[in-house]
Amino acid sequence: MNAILSVRDLTVSYRGVPAVTGYAVDLEPGTLTMMLGRNGAGKTSTLRGIVGFLPGETGRSNGRIELLGKPVRRPHPLTLSRAGLELIAERNKVFTGMTVDEQLRLVAPTKALKNQVLEYFPRLADRLMVRAGLLSGGERQMLATALALLRTPKVLLVDELSLGLAPGVVRELMQYLRRLADDQGLAILAADQSVSESLAVADRVQVMDDGLVVAEGAIDELDVEGVLDTYLGREKV
Numbered sequence: 001m002n003a004i005l006s007v008r009d010l011t012v013s014y015r016g017v018p019a020v021t022g023y024a025v026d027l028e029p030g031t032l033t034m035m036l037g038r039n040g041a042g043k044t045s046t047l048r049g050i051v052g053f054l055p056g057e058t059g060r061s062n063g064r065i066e067l068l069g070k071p072v073r074r075p076h077p078l079t080l081s082r083a084g085l086e087l088i089a090e091r092n093k094v095f096t097g098m099t100v101d102e103q104l105r106l107v108a109p110t111k112a113l114k115n116q117v118l119e120y121f122p123r124l125a126d127r128l129m130v131r132a133g134l135l136s137g138g139e140r141q142m143l144a145t146a147l148a149l150l151r152t153p154k155v156l157l158v159d160e161l162s163l164g165l166a167p168g169v170v171r172e173l174m175q176y177l178r179r180l181a182d183d184q185g186l187a188i189l190a191a192d193q194s195v196s197e198s199l200a201v202a203d204r205v206q207v208m209d210d211g212l213v214v215a216e217g218a219i220d221e222l223d224v225e226g227v228l229d230t231y232l233g234r235e236k237v
């Protein structure tokens with residue numbers, strides 16, 4: 001096992017009310033793990049619990065986390081970002097008044113890295129002078145992903161990249177995740193509700209229900225039909 005991020009016994013609660021119990025995952029470089037589950041299943045809480053809540057937030061997490069072989073004693077989004085783990089949050093925040101180029105330049109350590117990241121997102125490259133507030137939903141997700149990549153993470157956690165987007169755009173974004181795992185060797189854990197688009201790109205799948213992982217496995221081992229029928233409703237792949 002060559003896990004770059006390892007999580008065991010993660011619990012997440014809000015004001016003492018548990019939202020996630022006993023979560024575990026191992027992420028290896030170059031792999032894409034998709035976390036599926038209905039609204040309220042605990043996907044966002046799991047990802048937030050891994051990176052840690054900020055003081056003032058109601059969420060609390062507990063568990064054993066190892067990043068690059070080192071135990072993470074008090075997870076905090078900023079320290080983990082510096083250590084190589086980025087969370088692209090649901091309804092991520094981009095600065096709507098700044099152009100795409102201004103935001104990329106703010107974060108990019110070098111122009112070469114900015115150009116390298118833009119190669120993944122030709123649509124963004126075409127919209128460099130556009131204010132982020134005028135981008136489409138899919139383009140905003142691309143910008144948020146590009147900004148995360150400029151911090152050169154080793155592990156990417158992605159929350160609902162597909163939220164509110166048309167299936168064609170979702171497929172495109174999922175292909176970016178696949179390529180980032182394949183080309184850059186990133187270990188990616190992405191929570192999503194777009195089942196068929198997620199299954200099309202995943203190496204492994206975790207299904208969450210009511211705060212628990214209720215099914216998981218490599219994509220070729222998983223009883224997809226059974227999981228769909230039991231936990232995810234009637235959508236067919």
Ligand SMILES: Nc1ncnc2c1ncn2[C@@H]1O[C@H](COP(=O)(O)OP(=O)(O)OP(=O)(O)O)[C@@H](O)[C@H]1O
Nearest residue numbers: 014019037038039040041042043044045046058059
């Ligand atoms: N800030 C919060 N305060 C209190 N309870 C919360 C908070 N955030 C989430 N919860 C609760 O935790 C549980 C899991 O929610 P979570 O958002 O993690 O699920 P999810 O699978 O990401 O759902 P969705 O797909 O709708 O975002 C739900 O019962 C939710 O009501």
